[in-house]
Amino acid sequence: MKILHLLASPRQAASNTWWLSRQIVERLAAQHAQAEVILRDLYASGIAHVDAAYADALGSPVAFDGSDAGQGTLTLSDRLIDELEQADQVVIGTPMHNYTVPSVLKAWIDHVVRVRRTFAITPDGKAGLLRDRPVHVVVVSGGRFTGAFARQPDFLTPYLKVALATIGLHDLRFTAMEGLAAGAQAVRNERERVAMELDRQFSRRWQT
Numbered sequence: 789m790k791i792l793h794l795l796a797s798p799r800q801a802a803s804n805t806w807w808l809s810r811q812i813v814e815r816l817a818a819q820h821a822q823a824e825v826i827l828r829d830l831y832a833s834g835i836a837h838v839d840a841a842y843a844d845a846l847g848s849p850v851a852f853d854g855s856d857a858g859q860g861t862l863t864l865s866d867r868l869i870d871e872l873e874q875a876d877q878v879v880i881g882t883p884m885h886n887y888t889v890p891s892v893l894k895a896w897i898d899h900v901v902r903v904r905r906t907f908a909i910t911p912d913g914k915a916g917l918l919r920d921r922p923v924h925v926v927v928v929s930g931g932r933f934t935g936a937f938a939r940q941p942d943f944l945t946p947y948l949k950v951a952l953a954t955i956g957l958h959d960l961r962f963t964a965m966e967g968l969a970a971g972a973q974a975v976r977n978e979r980e981r982v983a984m985e986l987d988r989q990f991s992r993r994w995q996t
Contacts, residue, residue: 789820792875795829796882796893797928804975808965809881809926811983815990816877816924826871830892836861838898846903865899872900877922878957880948884929888943897951906955916956923952925962930969937967 793813797805817823841860872878882893889897900906907914925948933942949960963986965978 789823789877790875791816791823791825792871792878793825793827794878794880794882794893794896795827796831796880796890796896798831798890800829800831803883803928804965804968804979805881805883805926805928807979808928808963808982809879809924811986812879812924812926812963815986816879819990826875828868828871830890830896835892835895835899836864837895838865861899865902865905868896868899869902869906873918875921877924879924879926881926882928882944884927884931884933884942884944887933887941888947901951901955914954916954918956920956920958922959922961923957925960927962927964928968929964929966932966934964934966 791813793809795806795809797803800806813825817825839860842862842865845862880893882889885891903909906918907916909915925945927944929940931940932938933940945962952958952960963982965975965982968975968978
């Protein structure tokens with residue numbers, strides 16, 4: 789069992805995103821004694837934006853074969869896709885920045901959503917080439933974007949659903965902490981609520 793843990797918070801281990809995504813990683817690992825966790829901190833690892841060599845290769849009518857020494861960020865793209873392919877479960881921890889994903893997570897998506905590598909063009913549209921697996925998406929937001937008290941739009945959730953489905957990942961499981969800008973007590977309340985909810989969810993999965 790390999791668990792790929794992606795962290796997209798600029799506050800890294802000091803963030804609520806880290807805390808919540810670790811709650812899921814730890815529960816997954818507890819269910820699989822031999823679990824291996826691969827952490828990719830997208831800020832610490834410095835995910836580069838795709839470059840001209842990447843764009844040229846994707847614009848070519850043939851698949852890139854790795855023979856060009858000037859391949860630029862295609863090397864990084866291959867490494868990120870390999871990590872994703874080898875994972876049995878994926879945990880994505882992300883804050884909501886300006887109603888959508890942070891730029892580092894968008895850069896990761898640009899590398900792994902790659903024509904002829906993770907999706908194909910067919911007469912019926914794009915078809916994912918990766919095997920499906922559970923993807924646990926943790927979303928942390930200062931405001932509220934769900935429920936009766938939602939006061940801000942959400943472009944993050946629908947975007948991730950479409951982007952990941954493009955490469956074959958459909959089993960997305962969202963967990964959110966919202967309204968954290970209200971202060972320390974709001975954070976404590978949300979942590980308590982979500983921990984109880986995760987305990988219930990993982991207890992049901994364990995029993996089944």
